[in-house]
Amino acid sequence: MVFDRPALDRLYQYAISLCGAEADAYDLLQSALERYLQAQRKKNQQIENPQAYMRQIIRNSFIDLHRQQRVYNSDEFDEQIHTKVPDISSHSLENLVIEQDLLEKIWQHLNFNERELLYLWGLLGHTIDEIALELQCPRGTLLARIHRLRKKLQKTQTLGASA
Amino acid sequence: MTKALREGVENHLSQYQLNDDQMQHLMTMQEENFSSEERPHTGGWNIRMLQFTSLAAVLIIAVSLAWPAFYSLNNASEIPRSIAMEVAKNHIKLKPLEVTSPTLTTIRRYFTELDFSPVKSQLYERRGNSLLGARYCSISGVSAAQLRYKDKRGQFQTLYEVGYDPEIYGSLPDINKGETPLVIVARGVKTIIWIEQDLLMVSAEYNETEN
Structure with missing residues (x-):
């Protein structure tokens, strides 16, 4: 057995981070597992780092699905690489504290890139360099993403406090 | 309650878990795949492999000779x-x-x-x-x-x-x-x-x- 129960739950949570809906997340996970098992049969050997491989399949399927449904927005995927990246790091997230209720509320309003970043950083404990490597994404893009995410979270907290 | 963001993310995502039916289905998918991979080879395996290889060689030659006609028919x-x-x-x-x-x-x-x-x-x-x-x-x-x-x-x-x-x-x-x-x-x-x-x-x- 490649994926035990906790591993499958982790992957399911990754799929939810991307698509936001539980039914869609299960569909993504199920078809990704099917593809994974097919790939394993073809290669006839153990796949190195099965969890990362599965996340890659889930991510690709999610992007394909969005392209098909024509809600794909290349800006959302490509981000503003040319924006000036401020001097920040993942530490700016480490220092952040948030009300649990507020996080629950804001979660659905984050885009999938931001939710994915939080999953990889928050749940799996990846560093920015590890995330950049896994997502094949420039480090600068990730730092800009963190900067926007931090601002978004802080703005929501300010609004929440003044309400 | 105020928490570090990392802890908040962990708490939020941990509430999502596969239900028993979904989990069972995914486990079964893996088990079926595993059992088909692990099927043991029998004693006459080498002979059958040789026969299979010979048959495959004959088929490859036959298919390559009939390829143009076969391709259009098959593709359609x-x-x-x-x-x-x-x-x-x-x-x-x-x-x-x-x-x-x-x-x-x-x-x-x-x-x-x-x-x-x-x-x-x-x-x-x-x-x-x-x-x-x-x-x-x-x-x-x-x-x-x-x-x-x-x-x-x-x-x-x-x-x-x-x-x-x-x-x-x-x-x-x-x-x-x-x-x-x-x-x-x-x-x-x-x-x-x-x-x-x-x-x-x-x-x-x-x-x-x-x-």
Whole structure:
């Protein structure tokens, strides 16, 4: 057995981070597992780092699905690489504290890139360099993403406090 | 309660867990794959492998000699088969409906992302099934509408509609030209494929032979 129960739950949570809906997340996970098992049969050997491989399949399927449904927005995927990246790091997230209720509320309003970043950083404990490597994404893009995410979270907290 | 962001993310995501049925299904998928991989080889394996290799060599030579004719024939018949396989797979999964309504007008309003409008099929309507709802799906990578019906026996049937592009789907029978729909059974599901009103339509239902 490649994926035990906790591993499958982790992957399911990754799929939810991307698509936001539980039914869609299960569909993504199920078809990704099917593809994974097919790939394993073809290669006839153990796949190195099965969890990362599965996340890659889930991510690709999610992007394909969005392209098909024509809600794909290349800006959302490509981000503003040319924006000036401020001097920040993942530490700016480490220092952040948030009300649990507020996080629950804001979660659905984050885009999938931001939710994915939080999953990889928050749940799996990846560093920015590890995330950049896994997502094949420039480090600068990730730092800009963190900067926007931090601002978004802080703005929501300010609004929440003044309400 | 105020928490570090990392802890908040962990708490938030940990509330999502697969239910028992979903978990069981995914475990079974892996077990089946594992058991087919681990099937032990019997004593005569080497001899059978040799026979297989010889047979494969003969087949390769035969196929390469007959390739031009074989290719065109095979390519033409492969498309409907792959459509049937894809549709049958979707029919078996029976994913949740995204819109529920017994009227096509409501369902049509839901599909804003398609480049065609789902229509009432003259051929399919003859069956007198009740419309339950619909969801987005795709056929050969093109966005499609999946309409779900219930037949008189209470069984689910699905009707797929997608814009017909001959370059993607090849030549298929057009009932408006008096041509007969294709019937293909895939994965135990009976699929019927036809063109109507410039749309590719595929119906799917479990293939139950009458006694």
